[in-house]
Amino acid sequence: MSKAYSSHTEKIDVEYVAHLARIKLNEEERERFQAQLEEILGYVDQLKTLNVEGVDPMAHPFPIQNVFREDKTCPSLDHEVAMKNAPQKRNGHFMVPKIVE
Amino acid sequence: MNYKVTIGLETHVQLKTNTKVWCSCANVYGHPPNTDICLICLGYPGSLPVLNKEAVRLTVMTGLMLGCNINTYSKFDRKSYFYPDMPKNYQISQYDKPFCEGGGVEIDVDGDRKRVSLTRIHLEEDVGKNIHHESASLIDFNRAGTPLMEIVTEPDMESADEVFAYLLALKQILTYGAVSDCNLEQGNIRCDVNCSVRPADQKELGTKTEIKNMNTFKGVYRALKHEIQRQIDVVEKGGVIHQEARRWDDLAGVTTAMRPKEYAHDYRYLPDPDLMSVVLSDEQVSKWREALPELPAARRSRLVAEYNIPEYDAKVLAADKAIADYYEEAARLSDHPKVVSNWIMTEVLRALSEHDRGIQQIKISPQYLVDLVKLVDDKTINMPSAKEVFNQMFETGENPSTIVEHKGLVQVSDTDAIDALIVQVLEEHPQSVGDYRNGKKNAAQFLVGQVMRLSKGKANPQIAMEAIQKKLNS
Numbered sequence: 412m413s414k415a416y417s418s419h420t421e422k423i424d425v426e427y428v429a430h431l432a433r434i435k436l437n438e439e440e441r442e443r444f445q446a447q448l449e450e451i452l453g454y455v456d457q458l459k460t461l462n463v464e465g466v467d468p469m470a471h472p473f474p475i476q477n478v479f480r481e482d483k484t485c486p487s488l489d490h491e492v493a494m495k496n497a498p499q500k501r502n503g504h505f506m507v508p509k510i511v512e
Numbered sequence: 513m514n515y516k517v518t519i520g521l522e523t524h525v526q527l528k529t530n531t532k533v534w535c536s537c538a539n540v541y542g543h544p545p546n547t548d549i550c551l552i553c554l555g556y557p558g559s560l561p562v563l564n565k566e567a568v569r570l571t572v573m574t575g576l577m578l579g580c581n582i583n584t585y586s587k588f589d590r591k592s593y594f595y596p597d598m599p600k601n602y603q604i605s606q607y608d609k610p611f612c613e614g615g616g617v618e619i620d621v622d623g624d625r626k627r628v629s630l631t632r633i634h635l636e637e638d639v640g641k642n643i644h645h646e647s648a649s650l651i652d653f654n655r656a657g658t659p660l661m662e663i664v665t666e667p668d669m670e671s672a673d674e675v676f677a678y679l680l681a682l683k684q685i686l687t688y689g690a691v692s693d694c695n696l697e698q699g700n701i702r703c704d705v706n707c708s709v710r711p712a713d714q715k716e717l718g719t720k721t722e723i724k725n726m727n728t729f730k731g732v733y734r735a736l737k738h739e740i741q742r743q744i745d746v747v748e749k750g751g752v753i754h755q756e757a758r759r760w761d762d763l764a765g766v767t768t769a770m771r772p773k774e775y776a777h778d779y780r781y782l783p784d785p786d787l788m789s790v791v792l793s794d795e796q797v798s799k800w801r802e803a804l805p806e807l808p809a810a811r812r813s814r815l816v817a818e819y820n821i822p823e824y825d826a827k828v829l830a831a832d833k834a835i836a837d838y839y840e841e842a843a844r845l846s847d848h849p850k851v852v853s854n855w856i857m858t859e860v861l862r863a864l865s866e867h868d869r870g871i872q873q874i875k876i877s878p879q880y881l882v883d884l885v886k887l888v889d890d891k892t893i894n895m896p897s898a899k900e901v902f903n904q905m906f907e908t909g910e911n912p913s914t915i916v917e918h919k920g921l922v923q924v925s926d927t928d929a930i931d932a933l934i935v936q937v938l939e940e941h942p943q944s945v946g947d948y949r950n951g952k953k954n955a956a957q958f959l960v961g962q963v964m965r966l967s968k969g970k971a972n973p974q975i976a977m978e979a980i981q982k983k984l985n986s
């Protein structure tokens with residue numbers, strides 16, 4: 412794969428990013444993602460060189476605003492249906508490994 | 513050494529809507545676990561949240577009541593973290609464009625008035641509820657997606673008392689605006705408390721700690737009293753305060769450090785692409801502004817002005833909107849609004865708290881309370897009888913005149929009848945008569961009591977007192 416964009420100047424901490432996403436990477440993946448992520452950041456660097464003076468930042472590509480719902484209840488899922496995918500359940504609850512704060 | 517204390521609060525308030533903030537599941541407390549949930553509040557891939565308009569109105573109304581600036585442009589962002597009570601692994605909140613900024617809450621601590629400034633108010637979603645067991649944790653997602661308003665103060669408060677006053681004032685305003693039920697037992701209001709201390713002559717703030725997830729005002733007060741002293745003790749001993757989250761143990765009366773989370777606070781906010789931004793027109797905001805209810809401070813002044821009652825009474829009555837409403841209904845019907853206020857502040861509030869009821873459940877109509885006041889005023893019954901009548905009215909909601917008639921409580925003001933009783937009492941209690949004549953004037957009280965007893969509580973105590981004094985002094 413040819414490099415389309417110049418590499419990012421700062422080295423990205425792939426280990427940290429993987430931790431935030433709660434995924435485990437092996438050595439080969441770490442190296443592969445290191446290169447790919449740096450390439451992505453390089454592209455962002457390239458975007459940063461564009462002159463965007465007078466352009467408002469936008470949170471959304473669509474020019475749509477004020478999408479509301481009226482405050483009226485609709486039936487929720489059947490309890491049994493809602494719990495169907497739960498790997499473990501007890502007394503109507505989803506059961507997970509003990510959470511330590 | 514003298515220390516200065518700096519406290520800021522983040523208060524989470526559940527909004528009183530019919531439905532959740534992104535889906536049409538019911539927003540109610542107390543249903544069986546996991547019965548008010550759907551694909552959206554369970555965070556299923558492909559499901560799309562749609563903003564509840566009422567949640568926006570209530571958040572903006574709160575901002576208007578608290579004097580905030582309302583942002584015409586707001587948006588929603590994802591706050592990423594992993595916790596089992598958050599099925600999407602991010603919470604939808606507002607990062608840089610909340611609905612409201614600035615504003616403040618007026619507080620009064622023993623006559624010292626001040627304004628606690630607000631930083632912002634934003635709208636987000638509540639998370640599910642965890643129940644921790646020995647070997648596992650159970651999760652109920654009914655609460656997930658409940659509209660939650662976060663009200664953030666500036667670090668403006670300097671004592672536990674100020675914080676307590678702030679929370680009470682805030683709760684009053686939110687209740688007046690019908691924004692939230694503000695039911696603490698049901699977790700409608702929860703707060704995180706940031707607190708630091710520094711030597712009085714030091715300019716820069718000390719390191720702060722954060723006491724997480726407090727759900728009673730009394731708990732906040734006690735936790736702060738403890739945490740402030742703990743920090744001072746650490747500093748006195750030359751120690752260092754660590755910036756950390758702490759937990760309040762109500763039974764032990766101490767705060768303890770929570771296990772520091774690895775990589776804490778890397779929430780990686782990003783605009784939520786599933787939700788469109790909100791643009792509020794000036795017309796919309798002014799319409800809501802015009803619909804603002806009368807707030808507690810205005811109510812207090814008006815009660816003083818309209819019914820000529822002391823500030824103290826106005827403060828007690830206006831503390832609860834429903835009580836103030838009840839009072840006004842009665843006061844308008846009475847020639848003695850101050851006496852009505854006395855009855856509500858003493859007997860009504862006492863009886864309600866003894867029976868653990870709210871004013872909404874009271875059986876005594878405002879008209880009957882006024883009738884009772886009138887029966888005392890025109891001396892048909894005396895005060896002890898009135899209290900007896902009141903207690904029965906509280907149980908049954910009956911007309912006070914009917915009770916007076918049934919119980920035969922009409923006061924005896926006939927001096928001849930009272931004189932006859934006095935003669936009997938003086939004969940039976942020569943000791944007290946002697947005491948009185950030897951200067952123990954309060955022996956007369958005892959003798960009046962005996963007259964009341966003989967009359968089965970029906971004698972007019974003033975007339976009895978005057979007659980006894982007249983007899984003994986002659």
Ligand SMILES: [Zn+2]
Pocket residue numbers: 487532535536537548549550551552553554657
């Ligand atoms: Zn739902």
